Amino acid sequence: MVFLLGVGIPTLVILGLVTIIKLNSIFSYVLIILLGILSTYVFNYTYCNILGFECKPDPLNALGEIIHSGLVIVISSIIYALLPKKYKKRSVDVGG
Secondary structure (H helix, E strand, O other), rough: OOOHHHHHHHHHHHHHHHHHHHHOOHHHHHHHHHHHHHHHHHHHHHHHHHHHOOOOOHHHHHHHHHHHHHHHHHHHHHHHHHHHHHOOOOOOOOOO
């Protein structure tokens, strides 16, 4: 359950933003990477400050943040690659 909340919700939010903005393919993946890294900090802030759980600095927490970012980025990238083309930006054909 915590995995779904910690990774699933940021993945859905990232995919929603990327499909709404409809950038070129390379820029979409760059945005997925940036938002995946940002989602770790948002998740950490929500967990520690808003929900009030005690968070102590620990080397394993840093490793967990790296793994969280990696999971969100990889899962978001795979799902974005599998999305139908109607959700992505269509390339403009120049007649000639």
